[in-house]
Amino acid sequence: MTQAEASGPIPQAASARGAARGRPPVLFAMGFRPFFLAAAGYAVLSSLVWLLVLNEVLGWVWPLGGSPGQWHAHEMIFGVMMAVVAGFVLTAARSWTGQPTVHGGWLAGLVGVWLAGRLVPLALALVPGIPLPPPAVLVGVQLSFPLLLIVGLARPMWVARYRRGLPVLAVLGALAACSALFWLNVVGVTRSAWAWSSLQVAVHVLVLLCVVIGGRIVPLFSRNRLGDPQIRSVPEVDRLALLLAAAVVLLVAAVTAPPSGVSAGGGATKAVGVALVASGVTQLVRMRTWGTAKALRVPMLAVLHVGYGWIGVGQLLVGASWLGVGPSMAEALHALTLGALGTLTLGMVARVTLGHTGREIVAPGAVIAAFVLVQLATLSRLLPAVAPLPAAYELGYTASSLLFGAAWLLWLLHGAGPLTSPRPDGRPG
Numbered sequence: 001m002t003q004a005e006a007s008g009p010i011p012q013a014a015s016a017r018g019a020a021r022g023r024p025p026v027l028f029a030m031g032f033r034p035f036f037l038a039a040a041g042y043a044v045l046s047s048l049v050w051l052l053v054l055n056e057v058l059g060w061v062w063p064l065g066g067s068p069g070q071w072h073a074h075e076m077i078f079g080v081m082m083a084v085v086a087g088f089v090l091t092a093a094r095s096w097t098g099q100p101t102v103h104g105g106w107l108a109g110l111v112g113v114w115l116a117g118r119l120v121p122l123a124l125a126l127v128p129g130i131p132l133p134p135p136a137v138l139v140g141v142q143l144s145f146p147l148l149l150i151v152g153l154a155r156p157m158w159v160a161r162y163r164r165g166l167p168v169l170a171v172l173g174a175l176a177a178c179s180a181l182f183w184l185n186v187v188g189v190t191r192s193a194w195a196w197s198s199l200q201v202a203v204h205v206l207v208l209l210c211v212v213i214g215g216r217i218v219p220l221f222s223r224n225r226l227g228d229p230q231i232r233s234v235p236e237v238d239r240l241a242l243l244l245a246a247a248v249v250l251l252v253a254a255v256t257a258p259p260s261g262v263s264a265g266g267g268a269t270k271a272v273g274v275a276l277v278a279s280g281v282t283q284l285v286r287m288r289t290w291g292t293a294k295a296l297r298v299p300m301l302a303v304l305h306v307g308y309g310w311i312g313v314g315q316l317l318v319g320a321s322w323l324g325v326g327p328s329m330a331e332a333l334h335a336l337t338l339g340a341l342g343t344l345t346l347g348m349v350a351r352v353t354l355g356h357t358g359r360e361i362v363a364p365g366a367v368i369a370a371f372v373l374v375q376l377a378t379l380s381r382l383l384p385a386v387a388p389l390p391a392a393y394e395l396g397y398t399a400s401s402l403l404f405g406a407a408w409l410l411w412l413l414h415g416a417g418p419l420t421s422p423r424p425d426g427r428p429g
Contacts (some may be wrong), residue, residue, distance in 0.1 A: 011037060012155075025121040028105070030103060031087050031090025031107060032353065033087075033105065034087075034229075035083045036349045036353055037419045039080050039084045039087065039349065040408045040415065041412060042075075043408035046076065046410065049122070070196070074121075076337060077206065077337075078202070083114060083350055085209065086145075086343040088348055088352060089153060091356060092213075094158050096145075096157075096160075097160035098160060100156065102419070105179050110148055114145045120141055133187070135189070136196075138186070139187060143176060146176035148171075153171060157169070157176065177207065181195075181197070185198070194231070194257075196423065203349070204252050206269075206357070208248075208249055208278060210341065211245040211283065214243065214307075214311075215241065217323075218305065219231055220303050222291050226313075227326070232289050232337055237254040241279070241283055241286045244278050246280035248272070255272050270323060270324075272319075272322045273320070274323075279315050279319075280311070281316070284312035287305065292309075299367075300350065304347050306375070307344035311377070312336035317331075317385075318333060318336060328385075330381055331385040334381040335378065339375075343378075346374055346407065351417070353418055357419070357423050358424050358425040358427060359424070364414065366410050366414045367410070367411060373406050374404065374407045377402075380398050380399035381400035383395065384396050408412035
C-alpha cells in the first residue's frame with residue numbers, strides 16, 4: 001500500500017458528480033471505512049463490557065460453558081483485531097493488485113456477517129433466557145466472516161496473478177481454523193484445552209501477519225517521510241524474522257494442541273521458549289536499519305516503530321514464560337496483544353484513514369493521546385508481573401481496560417468524520 005498524499009480541496013460539485021455516476025455510499029466505498037469504524041466502536045464496547053463483568057456489575061450467564069475470560073480473549077482477537085485486518089487487507093489488495101475489491105452491498109453484507117458474530121455470543125452471555133441456537137448455527141456464524149473475507153481477497157489476487165498475497169490468505173486461513181477450533185470446543189465437540197490453545201495460536205498468527213506486513217511498510221513509510229536513503233530493509237534479516245515468527249506459530253500449535261501433556265520442563269516447551277526468544281531478538285535487530293531514532297520524532301511513524309518494537313519485547317517475555325523464568329503467560333501475552341497488536345492496529349487505522357480519505361497524514365493531539373493511552377494500557381496490564389499482588393492484578397486489568405477503551409474512543413471521535421464523509425479531493429475511495 002502506498003502512502004496517500006493530501007491535496008487541496010476541490011469544489012463540492014466533484015462529490016455530486018461522483019454520486020451521480022453511481023458510486024456506492026461513502027461508508028461502503030472501500031473496506032477500511034466500515035471496518036475501521038466497527039473496530040473502534042467494538043473496542044470501546046467490549047472493553048466496557050469486560051470491565052463491568054469483571055467487577056460483577058453485569059451478570060454472566062454464558063450457557064455454553066465458556067468463561068468471561070475466553071469471551072474477552074476471543075473478541076479482542078476475532079472481533080476488534082480481525083475487523084482492523086479486514087479493513088486493511090481489503091484496502092491494500094486494491095493497491096497491490098490494481099483490481100476492485102469488495103464494496104457497496106457486498107461490503108455491507110460482509111460487515112453484517114462480522115457484526116452477527118459479535119452480537120450473537122454477547123446476547124447469549126448477557127441476556128438471561130435467550131434461546132440457544134443450534135451448534136451448527138453458532139459455528140457457522142463465526143466461520144462465515146473469515147471464509148468470506150478470504151474469498152473476497154482471493155478474487156482480485158487471482159485476476160491480477162498477485163502471488164505475494166498468498167501468505168496473507170494463508171494467515172487468514174489459519175485464523176479461520178483457530179476460530180473453528182474455539183467454537184467447536186464451545187459447543188462441546190472438542191475438549192476444553194482446544195479453547196485456550198486456539199486463542200494462543202491465533203495471537204501468534206496475528207503477530208506473524210504484523211511481521212510480514214510491518215516489515216514492508218514500516219521502513220517504507222519511514223524512508224518516504226524522513227527522506228533518508230539509509231533507511232532500508234536487510235533481506236537476510238527479513239527472511240530470518242519471517243522464518244522464526246512462522247516457526248513460533250507451528251511450535252505453539254504443536255505443543256498446546258491436545259492431548260499435549262507437555263510438562264513445564266519438557267523439551268518441546270523449551271523449544272517453544274527458545275524459538276520465541278530468538279524471534280524476539282531478531283525482530284528488534286530487524287529494526288536496526290529502519291531509522292527508529294528519527295522516526296520517534298514523528299508521531300505517525302513513532303506509533304508503528306513502537307508497535308513493532310513491542311513484537312520483539314513481547315516475544316522475549318512470552319519466551320521467558322515458556323522457559324519458566326519470566327512473568328506469567330497471561331501478563332506476557334498481553335505485551336503482544338495490547339502492546340504489539342494494539343499499538344500497530346491503532347497506528348495503521350489512523351494512517352490508512354487519513355491517507356485514503358485524502359487528508360494529510362499528520363496526527364492531531366487527540367490521536368497522539370490515543371497512541372499514548374495504548375502504551376499506558378499495556379504497561380498497566382503488565383503491572384502484576386512487576387508487583388505480583390492481588391491489588392496489582394485488580395488495578396492492572398481495570399486500568400488497562402479503561403485506558404484501552406479510552407484510546408479507541410478518542411480515535412472514534414476523531415476518525416468517524418473522515419470515515420463517513422467523501423474525500424475532500426473528490427476522488428473515489
